Amino acid sequence: MEAMDASISNFSTVKPSNPKPNATEEESFRRRVDEIFQKVDKLEQRVNEVEQFYLNSSSKKQGSSSKGSSVVKDKEKERHVPSIRKQQQEASRREKAAEKRMEELMRQFGTILRNITQHKWAWPFMQPVDVKGLGLDDYYEVIDKPMDFSTIKKQMEAKDYKNVREICTDVRLIFKNAMQYNDDKSDVHVMAKTLLAKFEEKWLQLLPKVTEEEKRREEEEAQAQLDMQLAQEAANAKMARDISNELYEVDIHLEELREMVVQKCRKTSIEEKRKLGAALTRLSPEDLSKALEIVAQSNVGFQAKAEEVDLDIDAQSESTLWRLKFFVKDALEIQNKSAASTGGNNDSNKNNNNNNSNNNNSNNKRKKEICDAIAKTAKKKSKKPSS
Numbered sequence: 001m002e003a004m005d006a007s008i009s010n011f012s013t014v015k016p017s018n019p020k021p022n023a024t025e026e027e028s029f030r031r032r033v034d035e036i037f038q039k040v041d042k043l044e045q046r047v048n049e050v051e052q053f054y055l056n057s058s059s060k061k062q063g064s065s066s067k068g069s070s071v072v073k074d075k076e077k078e079r080h081v082p083s084i085r086k087q088q089q090e091a092s093r094r095e096k097a098a099e100k101r102m103e104e105l106m107r108q109f110g111t112i113l114r115n116i117t118q119h120k121w122a123w124p125f126m127q128p129v130d131v132k133g134l135g136l137d138d139y140y141e142v143i144d145k146p147m148d149f150s151t152i153k154k155q156m157e158a159k160d161y162k163n164v165r166e167i168c169t170d171v172r173l174i175f176k177n178a179m180q181y182n183d184d185k186s187d188v189h190v191m192a193k194t195l196l197a198k199f200e201e202k203w204l205q206l207l208p209k210v211t212e213e214e215k216r217r218e219e220e221e222a223q224a225q226l227d228m229q230l231a232q233e234a235a236n237a238k239m240a241r242d243i244s245n246e247l248y249e250v251d252i253h254l255e256e257l258r259e260m261v262v263q264k265c266r267k268t269s270i271e272e273k274r275k276l277g278a279a280l281t282r283l284s285p286e287d288l289s290k291a292l293e294i295v296a297q298s299n300v301g302f303q304a305k306a307e308e309v310d311l312d313i314d315a316q317s318e319s320t321l322w323r324l325k326f327f328v329k330d331a332l333e334i335q336n337k338s339a340a341s342t343g344g345n346n347d348s349n350k351n352n353n354n355n356n357s358n359n360n361n362s363n364n365k366r367k368k369e370i371c372d373a374i375a376k377t378a379k380k381k382s383k384k385p386s387s
Contacts, residue, residue: 036253043243043250049236086231091224098217105164105210106156112202113171117149119198121191125149125174142181147173164210171199268321273313276321279328280311287331294323 116122128148131139139146152170161167178192268276280291295311296302298320303309316324 032253032257036250036257039246039250043246046239046243049239088228091228094220094224098213098220101213102163105206105213106161106167108206108209109164109167110156112199112206113149113152113167115202116171116195116199119195121195122149124188124191125178125195136181139181143177145173145177147177149174163214164206168203172196175199268318268325272325273321276324276328277313279332280324282335283328283331284335287327287335291324291327291331294327295320 117126126149128151129136129139129146131137147170149171152167152174155161155170156167175192175196179189179196182189182192280288283291289305292302292305292309292311295316298317313321
C-alpha cells in the first residue's frame with residue numbers, strides 16, 4: 001500500500017519524455033484554457049436565455065391553448081418568419097397607422113363636441129363650476145370628480161386622451177354631475193338632461209366606427225404578438241444551433257489540449273499499470289464506480305454499471321490512465337484521512353455500522369466482483385509470453 005501511495009504521489013511530478021515545456025508553451029496552454037473557459041461562460045449565459053424564453057412561453061400557453069389554436073399556430077410557424085428587427089419595424093408602422101386612424105376619429109368626435117357646445121343651453125357647462133362664488137358649500141361632498149368642456153378641450157390639446165371613449169366618458173360626466181347636484185325640476189338639470197340626450201344621439205352615429213377601430217386594433221396587436229413570438233422562437237432556434245456548433249468546437253479544442261498534455265508526459269510503465277490496478281481494488285465502492293465512469297468516458301462499449309465488468313488496464317489510452325491515476329491518488333488520500341479521523345470513535349459508530357451492514361454487504365459484493373475482474377485480467381496479461 002505504501003509503495004502504491006508513493007508511486008501515485010509522484011504522478012504529478014513525473015518528468016516528461018519530451019523536453020520540458022518552456023514558459024512560452026505554458027503561457028500558451030494557460031491562455032488557450034482561459035479562452036475556452038470564457039467561451040463556455042458565454043455559451044452558458046446564452047443557453048440560460050434560451051431556456052428562460054421557453055419556460056416563459058410554456059407558462060403563458062398553459063390553460064389557454066386549444067387543439068384548434070395549436071393547428072393555426074403550427075401553420076403560422078410553417079411560413080417564413082421575419083427577423084425580430086423587421087417585426088419591430090412593422091409594429092412601429094402599425095402603431096403609427098393606428099394613431100392616425102384614432103386622430104381621425106377624434107376629429108369627428110370634435111365635430112360632435114362643437115355641435116353640443118354651440119347649443120344655447122351649453123353655457124353653464126363650458127367652465128368649471130364656481131363653487132365659492134355661488135356658495136355651493138356641499139358641492140365637493142356630492143360630486144367626486146367635477147368636469148366641464150374647457151377642461152376636456154385642454155386635455156384633448158395636450159393629447160391626454162388615448163382614445164375617443166375616454167372623451168365620451170368625460171362628456172357624460174359633465175351632464176351627470178349637473179343632474180346629480182341639481183333638483184329634477186331645476187333649469188340646470190333640465191338643460192343637462194336635454195344636452196345629454198342630443199350627445200348620445202350623435203355618439204351612436206360615430207360608435208360603429210369606434211367599435212370597428214377597436215376590433216381592428218385588438219386583432220393587429222394579437223397578430224403582432226404572435227409574429228414577435230414566432231420571430232423570437234426562430235432567433236432562439238438559430239441560437240441553439242450556433243451554441244451546439246460552438247460547443248462542438250470547444251470539445252475539439254479540449255481534446256487537442258488533452259492530447260498535447262498527454263504527449264508532454266511520459267508513457268505509463270507496466271509496473272505503474274499494475275500498481276494502478278491494485279490501487280483500484282482498494283477504493284471504496286462509491287469511488288470505484290466513479291473510476292469506472294472515467295473509463296467509460298473514453299470507451300464507448302464499456303458499461304460501468306454492468307453486473308460483470310472486465311477492465312483491461314493495458315488497453316486503456318494514456319489520457320484515461322493519467323486521469324485514473326490522479327483520481328485514485330485523491331480518493332485514497334481522502335479514504336486514509338477519513339479512516340484516521342474515525343479510528344478513535346469505534347464505540348460510538350457501532351450502532352451506525354450495524355444499521356448500514358446490509359448496504360455495505362451489497363456494495364462489498366459489487367466491489368469484489370469488479371476487483372476479481374481486474375485481477376483476472378492482470379493475471380491473463382502476466383501469462384502472455386514476452387516477445
